[in-house]
Amino acid sequence: MSLDTALLQQYAPDLLSGLRLTIEIWLVGSAIALTVGAALGVPLTFARPGLRAVVRCYVEFFRGTPLLVQLFLLYYGGPRIGLTLNAMTAGLIGLGLYGGAYFAELFRAGFSSIPAGQLEAARSFGYSRRDAIRHIILPQALILMLPPSVNLLVIILKDTAILSILTIPELTFQVTGMTLETFAFVEPYLALALGYWLLVELAARLGHAAEHRLTRHMVRA
Amino acid sequence: MSEFLGTTPAIVNLRVLLIGAGITVAVSLAAIALGFAIAAPVCAARLSRHRALRGAGALYVSIFRGVPLLVQLLVVYYALPFVGLELPSFVAAAIALGICTAAYQAENLRGGFLIIPPGHHTAAHAFGYGPVQTWRYILLPQALRAAAPALVNEMIGILKASSLVSVVGVADLTRVSQNIVARNMQPILWYSMAAALYLAINLALAATAGTAERRLGRGMARVAL
Numbered sequence: 337m338s339l340d341t342a343l344l345q346q347y348a349p350d351l352l353s354g355l356r357l358t359i360e361i362w363l364v365g366s367a368i369a370l371t372v373g374a375a376l377g378v379p380l381t382f383a384r385p386g387l388r389a390v391v392r393c394y395v396e397f398f399r400g401t402p403l404l405v406q407l408f409l410l411y412y413g414g415p416r417i418g419l420t421l422n423a424m425t426a427g428l429i430g431l432g433l434y435g436g437a438y439f440a441e442l443f444r445a446g447f448s449s450i451p452a453g454q455l456e457a458a459r460s461f462g463y464s465r466r467d468a469i470r471h472i473i474l475p476q477a478l479i480l481m482l483p484p485s486v487n488l489l490v491i492i493l494k495d496t497a498i499l500s501i502l503t504i505p506e507l508t509f510q511v512t513g514m515t516l517e518t519f520a521f522v523e524p525y526l527a528l529a530l531g532y533w534l535l536v537e538l539a540a541r542l543g544h545a546a547e548h549r550l551t552r553h554m555v556r557a
Numbered sequence: 558m559s560e561f562l563g564t565t566p567a568i569v570n571l572r573v574l575l576i577g578a579g580i581t582v583a584v585s586l587a588a589i590a591l592g593f594a595i596a597a598p599v600c601a602a603r604l605s606r607h608r609a610l611r612g613a614g615a616l617y618v619s620i621f622r623g624v625p626l627l628v629q630l631l632v633v634y635y636a637l638p639f640v641g642l643e644l645p646s647f648v649a650a651a652i653a654l655g656i657c658t659a660a661y662q663a664e665n666l667r668g669g670f671l672i673i674p675p676g677h678h679t680a681a682h683a684f685g686y687g688p689v690q691t692w693r694y695i696l697l698p699q700a701l702r703a704a705a706p707a708l709v710n711e712m713i714g715i716l717k718a719s720s721l722v723s724v725v726g727v728a729d730l731t732r733v734s735q736n737i738v739a740r741n742m743q744p745i746l747w748y749s750m751a752a753a754l755y756l757a758i759n760l761a762l763a764a765t766a767g768t769a770e771r772r773l774g775r776g777m778a779r780v781a782l
Contacts, residue, residue: 400713400759401752402720404731409752412738413745497625501724508628521636525628533623 344523347514351524354510355531361428361496361506362535366489368432373439380440381447382469391440398437403498406430411502427499435492442484446477479550486543490536507531570737570747577733578754584651584729585716591655592715596662603667614663621660627721629653634725650722658715665711669704670696702773709766713759720755730754 344351380391398406410419411426421429450473458468500509507528514524602614621629633653637644644652673696681691723732734751738744 397752397756400717400756402717402731402755404720404723405734405748405752405755408731408735408738409745409748413748416745494625497627498721500627508625511628512631515635521639525632525636528628529620529624532625532628536623 339526340520340523343518343520344527347510347518347524347527350510350514351507351527351531354505354507357505358493358496358507358531359535361431361499361504362489362493364428365431365435365496366492368428369435369439369488369492372432372436373443376436376440377443377447378469380444395437395440398434399441403430403434403495404501406434407498407502423499423502423504427502427504431492431495431499434495435488438488438491439485442481442488443477445484446481447473449480450476479547482543482547482550486539489539489543493535493539494532565737565740570741571750573733573737574730574747574750574754577728577730577751578758580647580728580733581716581719581730581755582758584647584654584722584727585712585719587651588654588658588715588719589712591651592658592662595656595659596666599659599663600666600670603663604670618660618663621657622664626654626657626718627724629657630721630725646722646726650719650725650727654715654719654722657718658711661711661714662708665704665707666700668707669700669702672703673699698773702770705766705770705773709763709770712766713762716759716762717755 376391376394379387380395383391407427407430410430411421411423414421414426447469454472454476455465455468458472459465463472496506497508500506500512503509511524511528515521518524599614599617602610603618605611605614630650630653633656634644634646634649637649677695677699678691681695686695719729720731722729723735726732728736730751734747737747741747
């Protein structure tokens with residue numbers, strides 16, 4: 337089987353614009369997810385039981401149901417309660433809320449793995465609870481959270497493909513369109529695999545670099 | 558015509574939704590079983606002494622974890638007919654989900670084997686255990702116990718990911734709820750119902766898995782907290 341390079345050249349602009357959109361969705365969706373995760377991770381770990389239960393419900397709902405169903409709820413159900421969003425906005429918000437639940441749990445695990453004695457020690461040194469979390473707990477938790485965060489970012493990247501179902505013209509959408517128009521099969525999917533693989537590899541490399549930098553003051557084994 | 562378009566009674570829709578939930582469970586279980594059957598040899602290859610086998614296992618894992626599941630589904634569903642293999646959408650969906658989850662399951666299993674200290678192998682040999690007995694009584698129980706929580710997470714993940722099979726025309730919970738909404742225009746109600754059913758299945762799965770994990774761990778001394 338030989339590759340039809342002319343076909344790839346013909347569709348290159350579409351594929352590249354799809355790749356670009358995938359990257360944009362990935363970045364914006366991840367930023368929303370990180371913000372939501374940080375905002376919910378703190379109460380999930382440190383808040384009173386009542387508030388904690390509310391946040392727990394959020395996390396369980398978004399982690400326990402498929403992203404596709406959440407997107408349908410937001411995109412098709414939203415207009416019924418006066419929340420009319422275009423596909424792109426709905427997709428980004430959906431992706432962000434979904435990823436945010438996973439990030440919240442990740443933040444909780446990170447915070448919980450710092451021994452309670454550290455918080456107590458900081459308090460006895462005169463740190464307020466807030467300052468102790470900010471300056472003592474957070475920097476240590478961040479290092480622990482980095483590797484699983486990179487995993488989560490890769491998962492979010494792959495989940496951006498689901499947004500093609502809402503007709504957002506990202507990479508998967510463009511590739512599916514190309515196969516339907518040309519009946520070619522190897523070329524479009526090869527391009528797609530290459531695109532995602534490139535982004536995954538990029539995320540992994542950046543993650544390693546960040547890990548190296550964050551732990552530069554630590555003794556290496 | 559207006560009669561035809563008239564609203565279906567909610568109870569009928571609910572029954573249809575439950576049938577969809579049954580299909581979701583069926584396709585997920587088929588995928589998990591197929592996935593485990595593939596994951597075991599892939600994991601064995603990853604742990605093999607032979608470099609080529611290790612490479613092949615690593616390649617499998619990297620491909621199927623690296624490409625979005627939706628894409629894998631589309632490839633299996635639309636590509637196999639090109640090579641003369643036309644499968645019903647349910648079978649194609651189960652196969653696609655299965656080969657994808659196999660990559661994750663293989664890694665979970667491998668993690669389970671890695672925590673076993675090499676001394677156990679030597680000790681089993683010293684006690685006169687043959688290779689098969691060593692596997693059956695020493696290595697496998699420990700690896701499965703260690704990998705169990707991750708495998709359960711993977712099952713829950715597959716159950717949720719199975720919502721994507723609606724795209725290739727399997728009448729699963731997601732597809733059925735889409736059809737209901739297309740008829741009666743009540744997206745909030747029926748998509749929420751679908752979400753609630755997914756949540757219920759997942760919670761049931763997690764509870765069952767908790768029992769299974771305790772059973773797998775019944776030979777272990779419990780750490781008092």
